Amino acid sequence: MAKMNMIAALNSAIDLQLQRDENVVVFGEDVGYFGGVFRVTAGLQEKHGAHRVFDAPLAEGGIAAVAFGMGLNGLRPVMEIQFADYIFPAYDQIVNEMAKLRHRSGGEFWTPVTIRTPAGGGIKGGHHHSQSPEAQFTHTPGLKVVYCSTPYNAKGLLASAIECNDPVVFFEPKRCYRGPFYGDPHNVPTWNSHPDGEVPEEHYTIPLEQARIVRQGAACTVIAWGTMVHVAEEGIRQSGVDAELIDLQTLVPWDRDTVVESVRKTGRCVIVHEAPKTSGFGAEMSASIQERCFWHLEAPIQRVTGWDTPFPHSTEWDYLPSPGRIAEAISRTQEA
Amino acid sequence: MPDRLTATEAPYTIGMPPFRPGDSPDFGGAFVEQPGDLSRPPVDCEAHETAEHARGLIRVLDDNHVASGPWEPDIPDEELLLGLEHMLRLRTFDDRMMKMQRTGLLSFYMRSFGEEAIAVAQTMAVEEQDWLFPSYRQPGAQFVRGRDMVSMICHCIGNLEDNVRGRQMPVHYTWREGRFISISSPVGTQFPQAVGVAMASAYRGLDEACITWLGDGTSAQGDFHYAVNFASTFKPPVILNVVNNQWAISTHANLATGGRTFAERGLAYDLPSFRVDGNDFLALYAVTKWARQRASSGLGPTFIEVYTYRAGAHSSSDDPSAYRPQDEHLCWPGGDPIDRLTQHLMARGLWDEARHSDLLERLDAEVTAAYKEACTHGDLANGPYPPASTIFTEVYEEVPWHVQEQREELGK
Ligand SMILES: Cc1ncc(C[n+]2csc(CCOP(=O)(O)OP(=O)(O)O)c2C)c(N)n1
Ligand SMILES: [Mg+2]
Numbered sequence: 001m002a003k004m005n006m007i008a009a010l011n012s013a014i015d016l017q018l019q020r021d022e023n024v025v026v027f028g029e030d031v032g033y034f035g036g037v038f039r040v041t042a043g044l045q046e047k048h049g050a051h052r053v054f055d056a057p058l059a060e061g062g063i064a065a066v067a068f069g070m071g072l073n074g075l076r077p078v079m080e081i082q083f084a085d086y087i088f089p090a091y092d093q094i095v096n097e098m099a100k101l102r103h104r105s106g107g108e109f110w111t112p113v114t115i116r117t118p119a120g121g122g123i124k125g126g127h128h129h130s131q132s133p134e135a136q137f138t139h140t141p142g143l144k145v146v147y148c149s150t151p152y153n154a155k156g157l158l159a160s161a162i163e164c165n166d167p168v169v170f171f172e173p174k175r176c177y178r179g180p181f182y183g184d185p186h187n188v189p190t191w192n193s194h195p196d197g198e199v200p201e202e203h204y205t206i207p208l209e210q211a212r213i214v215r216q217g218a219a220c221t222v223i224a225w226g227t228m229v230h231v232a233e234e235g236i237r238q239s240g241v242d243a244e245l246i247d248l249q250t251l252v253p254w255d256r257d258t259v260v261e262s263v264r265k266t267g268r269c270v271i272v273h274e275a276p277k278t279s280g281f282g283a284e285m286s287a288s289i290q291e292r293c294f295w296h297l298e299a300p301i302q303r304v305t306g307w308d309t310p311f312p313h314s315t316e317w318d319y320l321p322s323p324g325r326i327a328e329a330i331s332r333t334q335e336a
Numbered sequence: 337m338p339d340r341l342t343a344t345e346a347p348y349t350i351g352m353p354p355f356r357p358g359d360s361p362d363f364g365g366a367f368v369e370q371p372g373d374l375s376r377p378p379v380d381c382e383a384h385e386t387a388e389h390a391r392g393l394i395r396v397l398d399d400n401h402v403a404s405g406p407w408e409p410d411i412p413d414e415e416l417l418l419g420l421e422h423m424l425r426l427r428t429f430d431d432r433m434m435k436m437q438r439t440g441l442l443s444f445y446m447r448s449f450g451e452e453a454i455a456v457a458q459t460m461a462v463e464e465q466d467w468l469f470p471s472y473r474q475p476g477a478q479f480v481r482g483r484d485m486v487s488m489i490c491h492c493i494g495n496l497e498d499n500v501r502g503r504q505m506p507v508h509y510t511w512r513e514g515r516f517i518s519i520s521s522p523v524g525t526q527f528p529q530a531v532g533v534a535m536a537s538a539y540r541g542l543d544e545a546c547i548t549w550l551g552d553g554t555s556a557q558g559d560f561h562y563a564v565n566f567a568s569t570f571k572p573p574v575i576l577n578v579v580n581n582q583w584a585i586s587t588h589a590n591l592a593t594g595g596r597t598f599a600e601r602g603l604a605y606d607l608p609s610f611r612v613d614g615n616d617f618l619a620l621y622a623v624t625k626w627a628r629q630r631a632s633s634g635l636g637p638t639f640i641e642v643y644t645y646r647a648g649a650h651s652s653s654d655d656p657s658a659y660r661p662q663d664e665h666l667c668w669p670g671g672d673p674i675d676r677l678t679q680h681l682m683a684r685g686l687w688d689e690a691r692h693s694d695l696l697e698r699l700d701a702e703v704t705a706a707y708k709e710a711c712t713h714g715d716l717a718n719g720p721y722p723p724a725s726t727i728f729t730e731v732y733e734e735v736p737w738h739v740q741e742q743r744e745e746l747g748k
Contacts, residue, residue: 032350034585037653051347051348055591057591057592058556058557085521086522089522124505126504126508127504127505128521307739307743309727315727318746318748
């Protein structure tokens with residue numbers, strides 16, 4: 001075990017994959033010599049060689065297309081999109097190409113690409129360094145979608161994503177790279193004192209399709225992913241309600257059994273995400289949960305989300321779901 | 337570490353910068369290209385007549401700051417002095433803003449350090465009614481068009497008086513009155529959009545051109561290729577500039593092109609294409625005037641590679657000493673654009689040390705006063721910020737019910 005922040009944990013996962021599988025290649029904007037603008041790939045070019053860890057031209061569409069081709073021809077590309085906001089020039093390659101290759105070719109071709117990308121708000125990034133576009137990908141059959149939240153799950157999930165033979169979009173909550181975020185911008189803890197900052201140095205995996213129960217509870221199920229896991233933890237504390245907190249970890253395919261069992265137990269559910277509400281993944285969760293748990297529900301399912309607006313710069317704390325808003329939603333489920 | 341891989345050591349070519357930290361950068365002394373090397377073709381020339389211009393380097397100021405050659409522009413002395421003033425204004429402004437960022441008074445900042453001539457000279461060379469469609473590295477254009485500095489700083493703070501209401505990161509200026517189109521973070525998107533702006537000007541029969549810029553790194557984006565192809569196809573009055581400052585964050589221009597100059601790409605699209613010394617105010621002015629005249633004659637686009645060097649960090653979040661030698665910008669033969677124009681004007685007796693230091697003092701006072709005034713409308717630490725209700729407005733022309741409901745839920 002070692003103390004790692006999320007950056008070190010991701011770096012360790014990639015390093016081990018490069019060691020274990022000579023077909024793994026890692027590339028993206030500034031990821032080579034410099035080691036990435038968030039330093040996730042620092043030191044890996046020096047260790048593994050510039051043909052395995054390298055800078056790409058500044059073109060997300062090109063990066064994704066090249067990854068598609070490499071993956072199709074026997075490599076296992078791990079590509080970085082510098083900010084999730086910049087994934088859209090690659091959208092066609094991901095959604096129409098990577099996602100459909102296996103199916104369109106009758107299973108004759110596939111491409112095991114991992115797309116790593118820092119996402120989410122809380123860093124004063126304004127419109128284009130803050131978005132959390134998971135729903136744009138969960139809506140695409142053929143892609144797996146993962147959203148880590150701690151150093152421990154970041155490493156295990158990324159290992160699984162790289163080993164997975166389907167294309168995986170892997171979101172990293174950049175606000176939590178150096179420490180968890182509990183919704184108070186003035187409180188900047190590190191991972192050092194957090195149990196999930198303890199990370200095995202060796203290889204391990206966390207299966208995709210496995211959620212994590214962060215906190216057991218009987219009165220309400222709170223479901224979150226990414227940064228919102230920590231904000232929700234604080235929201236539960238503020239609500240004083242004995243809520244169960246589920247970190248979904250993998251959004252597609254999501255962990256049906258853990259979620260359904262929890263909601264059947266508590267009869268109440270709050271879903272939290274920082275992306276806008278309309279067509280957010282919370283809508284999918286809410287619909288699926290009521291399909292499966294309708295007769296167990298004691299109150300309407302609540303969603304606490306970012307607003308249906310672009311992500312602001314100065315007023316971001318009024319945009320991101322706060323512990324207060326989450327606590328209120330939890331309380332509302334208790335009224336019924 | 338296989339630092340400088342060649343094709344024989346690696347299975348494919350890995351582009352590398354010429355120098356890394358610890359190296360002594362040697363660019364071979366001065367530029368070989370000299371003023372007078374390249375002709376000034378007629379504005380109605382064929383694209384292929386600019387083949388030499390795309391491979392070479394158009395210069396007006398030589399290494400001794402003397403202007404000569406066919407590209408020496410016809411520009412009044414007062415205009416040149418004004419150009420110098422705007423460049424110095426921009427540098428003074430940038431330095432102050434960077435200090436603000438370092439002391440926690442701005443969330444982020446990007447300087448134009450070493451590239452001040454570009455936006456200033458090129459904006460001066462186009463017409464007042466022309467559209468400016470910049471990247472984040474051309475804020476200097478606003479000074480040329482007379483934007484109030486207080487309002488620029490208010491934007492960077494994101495305070496009550498920010499005309500984009502705290503929505504965008506610092507340096508993402510918007511200024512409709514100055515025909516300075518709103519800057520967007522996703523790099524390169526403006527390039528093909530500018531072609532559309534120019535097509536609209538042509539459609540509406542207006543004597544307008546659109547000038548746009550993107551970086552060497554950004555020229556790898558699909559948007560770059562859409563722009564040159566659409567410009568070539570429809571031939572609207574657009575001036576397309578690739579600002580080759582040789583770096584895209586930590587990535588060297590060697591990774592944006594497999595060889596040849598950026599300007600040569602324009603030739604392949606049948607666009608007249610020029611490579612110009614981007615630290616030479618006079619050359620930039622002259623080439624841009626040429627492009628504007630061509631646009632006025634209804635002959636359409638011009639493609640320009642502006643060859644310069646990003647002397648500073650990419651942004652306040654970047655530390656270039658991690659990937660390039662600290663002193664690299666001082667070794668680069670292009671010199672400093674402000675210094676070069678200053679020396680030129682002094683040699684011509686139009687400028688002197690005393691006037692220079694007076695101007696610096698005046699600009700410093702101007703920036704300090706503007707900064708103080710901007711802070712009266714709210715600073716980063718304490719606000720006031722635009723009210724939270726501005727999150728919900730101007731998403732659509734009118735606020736739809738679901739957004740209105742969310743605004744009420746926030747209750748601010
Ligand atoms: C689509 C997109 N991808 C990535 C980024 C992140 N990014 C911002 S600036 C930059 C480098 C741009 O370099 P260049 O085009 O050379 O312009 P310069 O900064 O040198 O002016 C990158 C990668 C972005 N803003 N947009
Ligand atoms: Mg550049």
